[in-house]
Amino acid sequence: MRSNNQKLSGADIFFECLRREKVEYIFGYPGGAVLKLYERLYDVDFLKHILVRHEQGATHMAEGYAKATGKVGVVLVTSGPGATNTVTGIADAYMDSVPIVVFTGQVPSHLIGNDAFQEADIVGITRPITKHNFLVRDIKELASIIRKAFYIASTGRPGPVLVDLPKDVVNSVCEFSYPEKVEIRGYKPTLYGHQNQIKKAADIIKKAKKPLLYVGGGVIMSGGERELRLFAKENKFPVTMTLQGLGAYPMNEDLSLGMLGMHGTYWANQAVNNCDVLVSLGARFDDRVTGKIEAFALNAYKIHVDIDPTCIDKNVVVDLPIVGDVKHVLAELAAEINEPPKIDEWWKQIQRWREECPLKYEKNDGKLRSEFVIEKLSEKTKGEAVIVTDVGQHQMWVAQYYKFTNPRSHLTSGGLGTMGFSVPAAIGAAFAIKDRPVISISGDGGFQMNMQELATAVYNKLPIKFIIINNSFLGMVRQWQELFHAEKYSFTDLSASNPNFVKLGEAFGMKSFSTNNPFDVDDILDEAFAVNDGPILIEFKVVKEDMVFPIIPSGQTIKEMMTKRLDPKEMV
Amino acid sequence: MKHTISVLVENQFGTFNRVVTMFSGKGFNVHSLSIGETEVPDISRMTIVTSGDDKIIEQVVKQLNRLIDTLKVVDLTGQPKIERELALITVYYQKGTRTEIVNVANIFRGKVVDINNKSITLEITGPPDKIDAAVNVLEPYGIKEMARSGTVALKRGEQIKHDKKDILVNHIKEGTK
Ligand SMILES: Cc1ncc(C[n+]2csc(CCOP(=O)(O)OP(=O)(O)O)c2C)c(N)n1
Numbered sequence: 225m226r227s228n229n230q231k232l233s234g235a236d237i238f239f240e241c242l243r244r245e246k247v248e249y250i251f252g253y254p255g256g257a258v259l260k261l262y263e264r265l266y267d268v269d270f271l272k273h274i275l276v277r278h279e280q281g282a283t284h285m286a287e288g289y290a291k292a293t294g295k296v297g298v299v300l301v302t303s304g305p306g307a308t309n310t311v312t313g314i315a316d317a318y319m320d321s322v323p324i325v326v327f328t329g330q331v332p333s334h335l336i337g338n339d340a341f342q343e344a345d346i347v348g349i350t351r352p353i354t355k356h357n358f359l360v361r362d363i364k365e366l367a368s369i370i371r372k373a374f375y376i377a378s379t380g381r382p383g384p385v386l387v388d389l390p391k392d393v394v395n396s397v398c399e400f401s402y403p404e405k406v407e408i409r410g411y412k413p414t415l416y417g418h419q420n421q422i423k424k425a426a427d428i429i430k431k432a433k434k435p436l437l438y439v440g441g442g443v444i445m446s447g448g449e450r451e452l453r454l455f456a457k458e459n460k461f462p463v464t465m466t467l468q469g470l471g472a473y474p475m476n477e478d479l480s481l482g483m484l485g486m487h488g489t490y491w492a493n494q495a496v497n498n499c500d501v502l503v504s505l506g507a508r509f510d511d512r513v514t515g516k517i518e519a520f521a522l523n524a525y526k527i528h529v530d531i532d533p534t535c536i537d538k539n540v541v542v543d544l545p546i547v548g549d550v551k552h553v554l555a556e557l558a559a560e561i562n563e564p565p566k567i568d569e570w571w572k573q574i575q576r577w578r579e580e581c582p583l584k585y586e587k588n589d590g591k592l593r594s595e596f597v598i599e600k601l602s603e604k605t606k607g608e609a610v611i612v613t614d615v616g617q618h619q620m621w622v623a624q625y626y627k628f629t630n631p632r633s634h635l636t637s638g639g640l641g642t643m644g645f646s647v648p649a650a651i652g653a654a655f656a657i658k659d660r661p662v663i664s665i666s667g668d669g670g671f672q673m674n675m676q677e678l679a680t681a682v683y684n685k686l687p688i689k690f691i692i693i694n695n696s697f698l699g700m701v702r703q704w705q706e707l708f709h710a711e712k713y714s715f716t717d718l719s720a721s722n723p724n725f726v727k728l729g730e731a732f733g734m735k736s737f738s739t740n741n742p743f744d745v746d747d748i749l750d751e752a753f754a755v756n757d758g759p760i761l762i763e764f765k766v767v768k769e770d771m772v773f774p775i776i777p778s779g780q781t782i783k784e785m786m787t788k789r790l791d792p793k794e795m796v
Numbered sequence: 797m798k799h800t801i802s803v804l805v806e807n808q809f810g811t812f813n814r815v816v817t818m819f820s821g822k823g824f825n826v827h828s829l830s831i832g833e834t835e836v837p838d839i840s841r842m843t844i845v846t847s848g849d850d851k852i853i854e855q856v857v858k859q860l861n862r863l864i865d866t867l868k869v870v871d872l873t874g875q876p877k878i879e880r881e882l883a884l885i886t887v888y889y890q891k892g893t894r895t896e897i898v899n900v901a902n903i904f905r906g907k908v909v910d911i912n913n914k915s916i917t918l919e920i921t922g923p924p925d926k927i928d929a930a931v932n933v934l935e936p937y938g939i940k941e942m943a944r945s946g947t948v949a950l951k952r953g954e955q956i957k958h959d960k961k962d963i964l965v966n967h968i969k970e971g972t973k
Contacts (some may be wrong), residue, residue, distance in 0.1 A: 352821040361809065376864060409807065410863045493852045528951060534858040537851065 226758070228736035233393035235264035235364050237410035239271075243368040243792040244402055247271050247298050249655055256342060257329025260394050274655070274684065279306050281648040284314020284674065288652030290317075294612055295445065296378050297324040297652060303331055304342030308349065308399040312642060314384045315353040320468060321445060325373045331390040332619035333361065337363025347388050355383030360390065363398040375406040379727075380413030381532040382445060404410035413531060417548030417556065425527045425544055426560030430705060432501035434570045437461050438484065439579045440508015441468030441638070442530060444631040448471070452505065455554050459564040462574055464492040466507050467638045476607055481574065485513040486776050487620040487725025491577035493774075494783045496521050498573070499520040504528045509539040510639070511779070521780045529553045551734030581774070581787055583624055592742045594618055596627040596692045597764050598743050600608035601663065601691075604753070606640040610635065610653050614670035617699040622665055633660075635645075644673025647690065651677055661689060662751065667693040668722055678732040681759040688759040689752055690734070692725055695766050703722075703771045707786075717788045719768075727760030739764035798827065798847045800879060800949050803860055803867040807833065807840040810937030811865040815842060824848065824856050828881075828924075839867060843870055843948045845924075858877060876952040882945040883927045884909070886917045888938040904930045915940050 232240065235261045238261060242250070250273045254262045265273055279301045301310055307328040317324050331340040332693025345360045353452040356376050366389075373385040400775045403776040419450050443452050449472050456463050463473040464484040473480050481492040496502065502524040507513070509528075514520040517540060526542040528535075529550050533646060536545040546553055585595040598621050601609070607629040613619040629636050635653060650664035671692050681688055696709035705713050729736030735755055737748045745764070752760045774787045812831055819826050827845040836843045846856055853871065860869045872879075887897055899915055901908055906920035920930050924947050931942070934937045 346812065348813070351810075351817045359809065408864060409866045532862070532864050534855065535852060536858075541851070 227283070230400060231397045232400040233260075233397050234366060234389075235260045237363070237366050237398065237400050237559075238389075238394065239264060240400060241402065242298065243270050243365055245296070245370070247296075249274055250298045250300050251285040251289075252280060253279050253298035253302065253306060255267050255304075255306045255329060257303035257331060257391050258327075258389070258394075260298060260391070260688045261300065261329075261389075266269065273300075274680065276648070276675065279309035279515045279525075280312050280644065281651075281674050282679040283310045283317065283326065284326065284642075284645050284648035285652030285655075285680075286647075287313060287317050287320075287322045287679075288320050288635055288654075289613060289651030289656050289686070290324055290382075290652075291320075291649070292653035293630050293656045294445070294632065295323075295656075296374055299326040300323060300559075301326070301328055302342070302657055303329040303346075303391075308347040311353070312351060312352055312640075312644075314386065316640040316642045316645065317384040318353045318355070320637065321382050321441065322386045323377040324383065325377050326384060326386045328386060328388050329394075329751055330359070330388045330390040332388045334392070336390065346386065350710040353384070353388050355381075357388070359388045360393050361391050362645045363396045366393065367400060368403050371403050371406055372408060376408070376411065380411075380443075395669040406728070414438050414547050415531075415552060416548045417529065417546040417553040419556075421530070421544060421546045421558050422553060423560060425546060426557055428525055428527065428544070429503065429557070430563070430565055431500055432565050433567060434498060435461055435498040435565065435567065436495050436497065436499035436524075437463045438466075438502055438503050438504045438507055439463055439469040440466045440505065440507025442550050443469060443472040443554075445507065446508075446531070446549050446551040446552050448506070448549075449631045451551055451554035451558065452479050453627075453657040455558040458558065459561060460567065460571070462495055462571070462583075463502075464488070464509070465635075466497060466513055467623055467636060468749075469507065470623060470629045470634040472478065472518055474607075474629040474635075475627040476629055477733055485622045486515065486778070487624065487772050487774065488513075489624070490576055490581035490774055490782075490785065490787065491582060493776065493785065497782050498518075498526075501525045501526045501527065501681070503528075504542070505554065506530060508535045514540060515776050516779050516781050545736070562765050586771075588632075589647050590742065592740050592745070592764060592766050593770060594621045594627050594695070594764070594766050596742055597691075597693065597745060597766070598622055598665075600749060602626045603670045605661055605663075609633065610657050611664050612636070612646050612650035612653060612662065612664045614666035614672060615641045615643045615700075616667040617703065617770070618665055618667050621693075622699075624772075632680065643670035643738065647674045648677045648680075648692070650688050651681050651684075651686060655684070655687050656679070662687075663691060664690045665691045665693060667699055667717050668692055668696065668718055669698045669726075672723075672726075674726070677728070678734065678759070678761075682733045685758045687756045690729070690759055692761070692763045693761050693766055695768050695770065696722060697768060698726055699770075700772070702769070705773065707775070708768075708777065725761065727762040734759050734761045736761040736763070738765065772783075790795075797873075798845060799853050799856075799871055799873040800877070800947060801844045801846060801856065801860070802870045802872050802949055802951075803842040803844065803866055804834065805831075805840050805842055806865040806866060806867065807838045811840070812842075813969075814863055814865055815860070817973050818859055819844075819846075822855070824852065824859075828944070829950050830946040832948070841948075848858065869950070872949055872951055873950060877949050878952060879923045879947050879949040880921055881924045881927050881947050882921045883930070884917060884919055884943045885930050885931065885934060886910075886940040886942070887934050888915050888940055891901070893937055897934070900930070900965070906930065910950050
């Protein structure tokens with residue numbers, strides 16, 4: 225190992241820091257301002273650089289890697305356009321609390337502010353969409369800033385951190401010393417919940433007649449799924465999950481009510497509406513979950529566990545906040561509750577709701593439907609695959625019909641709703657996940673937003689299954705147009721402009737399939753899952769104008785829930 | 797309701813911007829904002845006067861705390877405190893009104909800091925409502941220009957209710973990093 229006092233170049237320091245942070249992959253793209261780093265990278269053997277095709281792809285890959293593993297995803301890009309191309313991915317990571325560190329090249333310090341070639345004030349641009357960002361102004365700060373960047377990204381409520389590296393800083397030399405400990409006096413995340421609050425919560429939960437656990441992505445991020453499972457099972461608590469929380473509790477088990485919110489199940493939303501104690505675990509009362517705020521869990525005593533104090537009382541005012549890491553709080557809560565509350569009546573009620581309005585779709589007209597494809601996938605993979613979705617109808621159908629059994633298995637852009645997420649995020653995940661299939665599911669619209677990254681997947685021989693649910697429409701927007709915008713299908717029909725997806729896949733060097741026949745689905749999936757030396761592509765041509773049901777229109781309540789398309793006859 | 801929030805921040809490149817960006821990004825009001833050095837060289841104090849209902853103010857304080865560069869956030873509203881603002885006010889005078897204006901300055905314990913053949917510039921310091929009152933009285937004479945510094949504030953006495961980042965109080969008291 226290198227001695228600590230040797231003079232090293234900025235580029236050496238950079239990679240030495242990454243080595244100490246145990247970085248395995250960098251997703252990057254070279255350019256003028258980072259040439260020195262790439263020069264050094266040529267000889268680096270302790271990590272792998274993945275050349276992407278667009279910097280947005282790099283950020284989503286880092287997110288996919290981070291979401292699938294819990295480790296920090298790392299991105300390296302050049303200044304100016306390289307940096308601005310990362311903005312969407314950074315914003316996405318910010319909204320979904322994904323730990324990534326983005327290194328951007330910058331013009332030399334003395335040119336900053338001069339409109340120099342390929343200059344962009346990326347620190348200014350990303351200030352509101354990063355957990356924190358840094359401009360390295362002196363090589364002496366480089367090592368400690370990198371250390372802090374990884375620390376900030378991965379602790380507390382995780383999030384993206386950007387480090388801007390002026391060219392002259394990277395080119396200069398300095399003695400290297402890596403701080404053993406990180407001391408940031410303004411940053412001390414709270415880990416352990418307040419004892420009295422936890423006791424009080426336990427007392428209330430013990431007395432509950434109609435309790436409900438409302439589980440968000442925080443449970444998965446904190447690694448608290450084991451604690452959740454024990455807590456729920458011991459007490460037979462019903463569990464509903466947010467989009468980001470899916471898989472925290474196995475969805476094939478009875479205690480799972482599936483997803484809640486706008487496209488959540490009828491019974492999960494009824495349960496929220498009627499529970500007497502709502503225990504929110506690492507969730508943030510997002511408007512897609514709550515609908516009309518004033519009516520959300522109206523009569524429930526609300527307990528809110530979250531590591532981020534700003535989440536508490538932001539959207540919904542709660543009765544009992546507990547700031548702390550959900551994993552720890554759950555363990556302590558479980559220890560406090562020694563006798564399960566009696567809630568048999570509550571379960572009977574939930575069962576009635578389940579029967580009253582199950583998830584259903586038309587199966588008997590011989591036409592291919594997304595729901596069917598996703599159900600098949602769920603069966604074939606026993607709910608154990610890593611599913612990376614894009615944004616739109618197919619995303620909601622995955623949430624409804626894929627029975628996730630593991631955490632870190634449902635990767636999706638929830639907060640920002642970024643189309644184009646799936647293809648690169650699946651690639652990032654596939655670098656880390658080798659023991660389970662990685663499946664990317666996109667709509668025909670979103671697929672075309674980052675399909676350049678197929679080249680990255682093919683080059684790296686990643687056995688990803690790229691699935692396109694092709695309904696020839698920007699389906700989710702079409703659905704809103706039909707329901708809420710007078711059926712004006714303004715610029716959502718892609719049928720005349722979509723490419724031939726099979727030829728496209730083949731052009732990238734992938735074995736590619738297409739079908740519109742439900743009876744082919746089994747065979748195609750079997751054939752596709754047999755391929756393991758590289759990616760494959762499947763286009764499922766599904767019914768064009770299907771809608772996702774149930775739906776609670778934005779800002780409304782379960783009373784306004786629609787469960788099926790209005791029959792024209794009923795409308796008159 | 798107006799709140800005066802005192803924030804200790806890292807005296808560092810970009811910190812000011814971070815706070816301002818947070819306020820505009822979250823849609824919080826800023827009535828005045830001042831920043832300056834403290835007795836510790838690498839710590840600055842920002843005094844922010846903002847307004848909103850309790851729920852909003854709670855968010856303001858939490859969001860400020862959440863920023864990595866903030867060391868300590870205290871809502872001074874309702875606490876014993878000293879609040880001061882400085883205003884420079886240039887007022888037109890006519891024959892006969894000059895002494896009146898100087899009298900107004902005296903009543904408010906202000907000073908005349910500049911004068912020419914048309915206008916007179918007063919310097920007035922005090923709590924913001926005193927400045928408001930002075931402005932109100934001077935308005936009829938014709939205010940040509942005015943610059944107000946924004947409020948700075950310190951709590952009175954020693955005891956403050958510490959919030960989450962109170963470890964720093966000790967740091968700051970000892971003047972250590
Ligand atoms: C980058 C981006 N642009 C626009 C939108 C708005 N939007 C949300 S869903 C959607 C339609 C998606 O269509 P498609 O990818 O075909 O998926 P489908 O809904 O048909 O499953 C659009 C345009 C978005 N979420 N992201």
